[in-house]
Amino acid sequence: MKILDWYILKRYIFTFLMMLLLFIPIGITVHLAEKIGKILENEVPFAEVMLYFLDFTIYFAHLLFPLFLFLSVIWFTSKLANNTEVIAFLSSGVSFTRFLRPYLIGAFVVAILSIVLGLYLAPSASEGFNDFSYKYLKKGRTAVENTNVYRQLNDNDIIYVSSFDVKNKIGRNFVFEHFEDNKLVYKIDANNIKYIEEDSIYRLTNYVKRKVGEVNDIIEESKSKDTIFSFDVDDLTPVIYIAETLGYKELNEFIEKEELRGSSNIGRYKLVKYRKWSLPVSVFILTIIAVAVSSIKRRGGMGVNLAVGICIAMVFVFFDKIFGVMAEQSDFPPVIAVWFPNFIFGILALYLLRNAKR
Template sequence: MKINSIINRYLFKEMIPPFLINMVFFTFLFLMAKILFITNLVVNHNIGLSRVILMLFLFIPYFLVFVIPMSVMMSVLLTFLRFSSDNELTALKTGGISLYGLLPPVIIFCLIGFVLTLTMSVYGMPWGRASIKRLTMEVATSNLELGLRERTFNNNFKDIMLYVSEVDMKKGELKDVFVEDKRSESIVSTVVAPKGILFFEKERLIFRLRLFDGKINQVSMKNKSVNSIGFETYDINLDLKSAFSDIEGKGKIKDEKEMSFPELRDYLSKAENKNSKYFKALVELHQKISIPFACFVLGILAVSLGAQLKSARRSFGLGLGLIFFLFYYLLLSIGYVFKNSEWYPPFIGMWIPNIVTGGIGLFLLVRTASERQVFSMLAGFLKRNATLKE
């Protein structure tokens, strides 16, 4: 019993360094995916360095929901690949310790990953997304010229093309304004005005473009007719499209990704109609538990792969591990695609990846513990790979 406890502590400690390295590496990769978004804010909207760093920090909780299970899998896989290549697993089996006997530290390690991921999923991600929305709205209110460049057709606003000849930043005035409005399916409106102002309504959390002494030309797509209307004052509400496309939801209304676990349950219990928002909320509710549970599923799979690939190169084992993770993520993505479908329940969509991947992991674990190769073709490949290595 004392020997087993020593081995378990040793195995647990061996998984910590690769876990931390993978956490840093994968988090960095996910942050790099936001570089274009951040660059757009810095170049076009004069966002300061402190706000850029704060925004990147607020993205991290969302990334960690996926990074932690991936890091758990890769750390377990790396540890068992090393044990296999150094023949430590063979020595342990000779000493009477089976592969099942090495599972307790792995289960504890996966449990820690589960708790961390669950914390990020239930608390961190809603807080992060809500904070990002608040930050972007602060940026918007402090930059009335958001997305507007002189003598350029600006398409940062949904279904509206905006051209401004001159922007007076001190007075907040726009000169020689041209607007093409396609928000109506049947009517396309073009608005021309010599001057206007752009301001932000904090109460409604929207931008409003107010034009003066201009003219509206309305083209009816159905009747093929044109109407011209003059005005002294004309207001247009602007909906930001590309500037903050990564931030879902509008105004003070929370979307499902900003809701905590209790808020999601409360919304689902009070929902009268099973519309698209209802199914999105239901998907989000199941996702908050199913993705953290992937730490156990991927961890057990990693044990099987690491012990099974004892004659393979480490790079081959890591590549195979990434393939299985992408397979898991593919199944999860399918659940997202059909999240609004009544015939594909969210429970199935969010839990099928764990069921399928977990089934594969348990199958491999049993086969590996009984020292049977999973696929004869794979075994032949590994032997040839080992021969080339020698």
């Protein structure tokens, strides 16, 4: 690599890191100011608070990676343009494509970092962030996926709960039905089902088991019944954020299992899966757009470039959110919802790059 490449690459990485160091503390301060009352009210241990904000940092840094990068590239490239350094580079015989190379190398480094965060660090941070939120900040609320959950576990077993309290691991109005050769063999009803984690058992309240006989049914009743089931506690109803807390391999297995059960939330889970790969790609697209927009010296200076960049960033976020909601709430394909913004902005990047070369 030549001096020009190292010069731009160092500015690329340094400005991006500085952007993270500037905005993340601001985000933490605003979030802390909003939640400090509930944290003090619930007397949260200091160690848990610090761990929560570490998870908060990783969680949101991963989500906003492309936007932080986009603004940082516009910032330092605009400074190069205002100092006529870009003109000097291009006037020396360097083509615009050659000028873009160190930016793409920097984008590759950031994309690798985004993949590592998405596959390994972000899932753990998401779990810690959401668990803390529901434990202390959203007290009285539960991370319930939905009510009236009906699930077919396999060819023979079906379960139902009207609601599920994730914090206390309690399901209400529990029903378990076992079939053989399409005939009901027995049915279990209970007002509540509670998972006892220490003993890995389920405790049923007002337990009633009806075995279907050829002539008469056999009924077994008990005020409380401890038993074991073949399903996991998450099978009752996964929490809203469960897909975000799983590693890539576990997420694929979870999606496959949920598809077999006919889950109505497959779109949400697949969005999380596809975004692990769409975010790194968006890093390259937004880098090209940022360079094409900010490498021109304008009469208004850096302010104009930043204004244009912020507008593009807001449109990108709008597309990402609107298509994400469509995939979650309808049958809109998640893969299209995730990749369509990249496709549109990829075309925009090629158009701007073509004009920038001129």
